[in-house]
Amino acid sequence: MAVDGSGIDGFGSAQPGRGRQALSEESASYVRALIMSGELREGEFVRLDRIAADLGISVTPAREGLLLLRGEGFVVSEPRRGFVVAPLSPEDVADLFFVQATIAGELAARAADKLSDADLAEIDRLQDQLTRAARNGDGDVVARCNHQLHRMINQVAAAPKLNWFLGLSVRYVPTRFFTSIAGWEEASAHDHAALIQALHGRDADGARVAMEEHIRHAGELLVAHLVRTRSAMSDSTGTATARDAVAGQEAATPADS
Secondary structure, eight states, rough: OOOSTTTSSSSSOOTTTTOOOOOOOOHHEEEEEHHHHSSSSSTOEOHHHHHHHHHHHHHHHHHOOOOOOHHTTTTEEEEETTTEEOOOOOHHHHHHHHHHHHHHHHHHHHTTOOOHHHHHHHHHHHHHHHHHHHHTOHHHHHHHHHHHHHHHHHHHHTTTHHHHHHHHHTTSGGGHHHHHHHHHHHHHHHHHHHHHHHHHOHHHHEEEEHHHHHHHHHHHHHHHHHHHHHHHHHHHHHHEEEHHHHHHHHHHHHOOO
16 A cells, blocks of 8 residues: 555654754654544643654654644644644545545556566466565564555556655655554555556556555555544443542542441
């Protein structure tokens, strides 16, 4: 599902010699993924020291990254309190994947009649490796093969402007956390079958439909993951609140003499 980017997920730790702007963008990418995956939820404060420590950077680029996210609507700043995660609805997530699916589908259609026999053989090899990894529960290999497969299709399409727009939409996809989302590895192995069949048949329309369905499926899995995560957090918070209330009542009740 991930396409072009830096590495598999684009969220490696800070590297020596990287510029301040790059560090700020890395901070923004990291926090954006935490929000999109449900690790940070609506109303939660984002701790600058935690972000800086996680990425091995100073607090300054961590703050600048949050300012970028404020401009994107992912966080809001509260005077003298810091940054708070803004609301993110399932519809918001579905909209992001709709954009990605539309662009990726067009790229797949354009690649269908441009892929060489050698390209198709490499796609088959990657898919075989991905399928074996999914069967063995090796999420890292699934993610790497998935990234390489999509990247090949996108590059062969020879549409740099579409790839640029796709890159903008993919930045909102938490590929770093996809291996923890139920059904993602199986979807990568299963959904590619129709896509690869269409590519072998030089079927542009079939490739477009297969890619769009594949990306939308990824979005559905993420939405379901977010709903489950938020529900579990709410249940946990409710249980803790009820337990505290009971403890308070017991403390307030005089002991029997």
